[in-house]
Amino acid sequence: MQEIGKIWMNGKLVPFKDAKVHVLTHALHYSTSIFEGIRCYNTPKGSAIFRLPEHVDRFFKSAKLYSMKMQYTKKEISDAIVKTVKTSGLKESYIRPLAYYGYGTMGLTPTQNKVDVSIACWEWKMGESKAGKFSGAKCKVSSWVKIDSRSQPMQAKAASNYANAALARMxxxxxxxxxxxxxxxHGKIAEGSAENIFVVKDDIIQTPPLSAGGLEGITRDSIIQIIEENSGYVIERNLERDDLYTADEIFMTGTAAEVKSVTQVDKVKIGNGNMGHITKALQKSFSDVVMGKDERFLPWLTFI
Ligand SMILES: Cc1ncc(COP(=O)(O)O)c(C=O)c1O
Structure with a gap:
């Protein structure tokens, strides 16, 4: 981790090294935190944050699902995100807003503690996400079952959801x-450990409905809108493991992953084992959108 810029903590920009929490912070013990992952791209027209209002909306939705009393408005958080990115001087970055039950009272009940908020950003270049983005990722159907909304609110981007995801990734x-x-x-496809998933068969693009347990991904929504704007469509339906093995193409979407091709699932080669033409076209369309080259989607960019 390169320590560039400052980290916004409860309204103050503090040096990277000093952005610390107490060891008895509630969230450290009980996973009572929610967060966001946002990208700022270095477009030819200047640095721009991708779909900032949608990320801030999801941040507040996640907080509500954990009864967090936010001391800030959406506007204050958006302004703080822009300020943190500007202060860093980075042209392209990954931005991590976090809200967590802080230090105060120890014990399971979180609501007696104040909700602290921080915003950090670090350098992240386009296409940097590892795991075979261009060559095609090899994926394993996990033996860990995705936790579901009978246990936790899955539409919250909450730290507590990610222990399950981390086990699957490991x-x-x-x-x-x-x-x-x-x-x-129920044995249906939910998503990747930190990405939504799409399957292409006979040129028909399909993705699991959100009720299958995936996060309501902002990249997922962007890809669906891009496809529809280009006169295509996406079918939402429950997908089986069989649908993966027999797919012509599979791709995953996420803020970090962007549009990532999947060329192998377990020991099965997908399509001809190379990135498919629809995935390739969507990678290009998505890259044009985030780089401000597609006028139709310019409102998705917040130039800083
Ligand atoms: C579990 C999970 N699913 C899906 C996604 C993709 O969501 P988004 O496109 O909003 O980054 C993410 C990443 O945030 C994630 O962590």
Whole structure:
């Protein structure tokens, strides 16, 4: 981690090294935090944050699902994000807003503690996400079942959801794969460990409905809108493991992953084992959109 710029903590920009929390912070013990992952791209027209209002909306939705009393308005958080990015001087970055039950009272009940908010950003270049983005990722169907909304609110981007995701990711890596695909408790495809998933068969693009347990991804929504704007469509339906093995193409979407091709699932080659033409076209369209080259989607960019 390169310590560039400052980290916004409860309204103050503090040096990277000093952005610390107490060891008895509630969230450290009980996972009572929610967060966002946002990208700022170095477009030819200047640095721009991708879909900032949508990320801030999801941040507040996640907070509400954990009864967090935010001391800031959406506008204050948006302004703070822009300020943090500007202060860093970075042209392209990954931005991490975090809200967590802080230090005060120890014990399970979080609501007696204040909700602290921080915003950090670090350098992240376009296409930098590892795991075979261009060559094609090898994915393992995880033996860990995706937790579901009977246990936790899955539409919250909450730290507590990510222990399950991290186990799946670790299992995939330990077995020589790049990424995990998670099934829900009904055996249907939910999503990757930190990405939504799309399957292409006979040129028809399909993705699991959100009720299958995936996060309501902002990249997922962007890709669906881009496809529709280009006169295509996406079918939302429950997908089986069989649908993965027989797919012509599979791709994953996420703020970090962008549009990532999947060329192998378990020991099965997808299509001809190379990135498919629809995935390739969507990678290009998405890159044009985030780089401000597609006028139709310019409102998705907040220039800083
Ligand atoms: C579990 C999970 N699913 C899907 C996504 C993709 O969401 P987005 O496109 O908003 O980054 C993410 C990343 O945030 C994630 O962590």
């Amino acid at each position: 299992e995939a890596l330990e077995n020589g794969y790049d990424e995990a695909i998670m099934l829900n408790s």
